[in-house]
Amino acid sequence: MYVAVKGGERAIENAHRLLAAKRRGPTDTPEISVEQIDSQLALSVDRVMTEGSLYDRGLAALAIKQARGDLIEAIFLVRAFRTTLPRFGVSEPIDTAAMDAERRVSATFKDMPGGQVLGPTFDYTHRLLDFTLATNGEAPPSPAEADELVGGMPRVTDLLDAQSLIERETDDGAEAGDLTREPLDFPADRDLRLQALARGDEGFLLALGYSTQRGFGRTHAFTGEIRFGEIEVEFAPEELGFAVPLGRISLTECQMVTQFTGSAEQPPQFTRGYGVAFGQSERKAMSMAMVDRALRAKEFDEEAKSPAQDEEFVLTHSDNVAATGFVEHLKLPHYVDFQAELQLLRRLREEHAEREDDGMREAAE
């Protein structure tokens, strides 16, 4: 009985003890280390960092271990830790064109400066279970070495921009908002929308992005570019007056090039959708870019009647920590309200039966 009038406290303690034992599993198998999770389940770590909004591989790996591999639970753990951290300020904008890219692909051009770099990707693998992994088989061959990159790797969207073929994006100098410090207000500006999407659930954004491909808010997206690699983050403390490097983070950036618009004043141009995520999170970055573009419908005078174009719908339901909490709160006792409904239902049924009886009597008479 999970809500006995007495004894809830001991029941909770016992449940948590059992959980701790289940998390460890049989003690005759070795305990998984945080380092193993970080290096061998790296993409899980990337997702937890992205949706947990905290770049810390060690903490994300620890959260995954503590959460028994439940990534949303791990994201929740990271968020609850992050919320207690003081906020010093905002970093300098990162320059993704200067990224030390491990992977960079474009679907819009066969080749461009910097070239197509496949990097570590599941793309083109045959999804056949590799049974040698189950037996801790052979060590993988050492990776091939790439040639030295000459001439940098400019962003594909910048190349289009140079020819005015894509809408120009300029920094208006306004400070970016932070929805973890100020409540989200509608209509939300794009900075806050992007923040919400970056923290948003991968599965939710994937489904929304997919829906725009199937006609629910079509944007005709092309993958202008996806790049993944390491990049330096700089911070300019007020008292110093110049930027100092904080460290390097790895991230994935996706720029979608989408259908062009034009108006009486403006010549037709391609438009943009932007996605970014910590680590190698391509699916997330691509989905985010598609949804970002879909949410800009009003900006381009597009008819907005699909879920992915509906800012309130998308932004209020994209956070998986909020969503899982509220869905799972249905496990909590609700017997007081249920009692109220039960009483009403019995009364309605009594009244219904009385009406039936009256009807029968009248018919008999």
Place this chain on the structure above:
Amino acid sequence: MTMQTTGYNFAYLDEQTKRMIRRAILKAIAIPGYQVPFASREMPMPYGWGTGGVQVTAAILGHSDVLKVIDQGSDDTTNAVSIRKFFGKVAGVATTTKTAEATIIQTRHRIPEAPLREDQTLVYQVPIPEPLRFLEPRETETRTMHALAEYGLMHVKLYEDIARHGHIATTYAYPVEVAGRYVTDPSPTPKFDNPKMDMCAALQLFGAGREKRIYAIPPYTPVRSLDFEDHPFAVQQFAEPCALCAARGVYLDEVILDDRGKRMFVCSDTDHCEERRAAGHHGAMLDTAPQAIAGTR
């Protein structure tokens, strides 16, 4: 249980966050029934499990406070235990199960049966703070409706209930009008508790963490449950008294005793029931009820 865990600020939240929440609370008190947006934080318990109430409690809690936490009227339901332990751990404050001893009572789904006093604050956990939400899903719309006091939609809903069922079919989270202005959600308390909100001596604070809203009903504020002249508001009536303490005019839980339809009705407010039993009141099934229901005799 009252040992304070190091590494976190008193009552978990940092002081800046508490100030931000207190500002929202002050605004909420100044505009009774109005939902004040606030930058709700992630808490170490899930959204939907009382994070709004927990943040409000954390922001108003002082070292000398005595905290009571109830869920479904009971101090011993799992989530109430969990939240009480949380504050015992991160704030080290005294906790109690007795309504009369508490200075702050955090609640989910009930208002205690005993009348509250001026030196007490009732903190409600709120899942959906917007009373118009299920009539209009869009925040931008509902905000305008509140601004214009455009509550026709709600009256139409209540009227449709009467047309279909003969009476208003809302049994909990029954909408109220606060201080003659804002239509407000009382949180999912049974409508039985609505009259207790009216002219209540205690400050009533409402926290919705996931929805990032705080609202308030200051002490001695008129709170009216929406109704019609020919269909006045009425609370639930129970045919029998509490089987343990013989109380009438209180909200009762139905407990199923076996698979042959045997049932008993007991006080939802467990402290109220225990106080009455201690004072010598004796319900019909006090001696025969299972121990899980009656507690130690």
